[in-house]
Amino acid sequence: GEDVEQSLFLSVREGDSSVINCTYTDSSSTYLYWYKQEPGAGLQLLTYIFSNMDMKQDQRLTVLLNKKDKHLSLRIADTQTGDSAIYFCAETVYAGGTSYGKLTFGQGTILTVHP
Amino acid sequence: GAVVSQHPSRVICKSGTSVKIECRSLDFQATTMFWYRQFPKQSLMLMATSNEGSKATYEQGVEKDKFLINHASLTLSTLTVTSAHPEDSSFYICSAIPGTSGGRSYEQYFGPGTRLTVT
Numbered sequence: 489g490e491d492v493e494q495s496l497f498l499s500v501r502e503g504d505s506s507v508i509n510c511t512y513t514d515s516s517s518t519y520l521y522w523y524k525q526e527p528g529a530g531l532q533l534l535t536y537i538f539s540n541m542d543m544k545q546d547q548r549l550t551v552l553l554n555k556k557d558k559h560l561s562l563r564i565a566d567t568q569t570g571d572s573a574i575y576f577c578a579e580t581v582y583a584g585g586t587s588y589g590k591l592t593f594g595q596g597t598i599l600t601v602h603p
Numbered sequence: 604g605a606v607v608s609q610h611p612s613r614v615i616c617k618s619g620t621s622v623k624i625e626c627r628s629l630d631f632q633a634t635t636m637f638w639y640r641q642f643p644k645q646s647l648m649l650m651a652t653s654n655e656g657s658k659a660t661y662e663q664g665v666e667k668d669k670f671l672i673n674h675a676s677l678t679l680s681t682l683t684v685t686s687a688h689p690e691d692s693s694f695y696i697c698s699a700i701p702g703t704s705g706g707r708s709y710e711q712y713f714g715p716g717t718r719l720t721v722t
Binding site for chain 1: 712
């Protein structure tokens, strides 16, 4: 079955880099996503990576994918206090159309950025 | 672009009553929408997939008679929590996939969520 795991907490100082890690179990994952959720709000898509890619960079965000270890990471460079939020990784698994578009989320990592 | 709204953002209701939550895609059409439930400090749990013009597909363990979903148009899906009880209190989030042709879209856009409190 599908299972996505994340560490629950990460605390960093403003200006440092943050690295949020995620592992998944389903090798048929097609897309892997990172979402950000601020308190009391919905989810904001930060970035996503196709499973045949190793890395994707988008401004301060770098996503690394290790398919062999089924490990995904999100690096936020020059972390700011406004980056404090919950970060979810998620995967989309397609299985004969019955899982079309369905996302399986990790538990979320609470990122706290200290001044 | 790609904005999804939910209404209401917060609702408090008495036990035994029904509550309807709306999810709208504001600037795109969506054949497929999803409803998620999120408990405090926990991940999102997919409740059901809402397909325009057809019956919703519910995840295992979700009571379809309790959580009624209607996807009446390409921009609107509704979730009705019937005979609500305190254990139904939660944060309900919808999402929508742009597109009407049935082709795959790899991006989902999420609504801001609805906080339901049942007293």
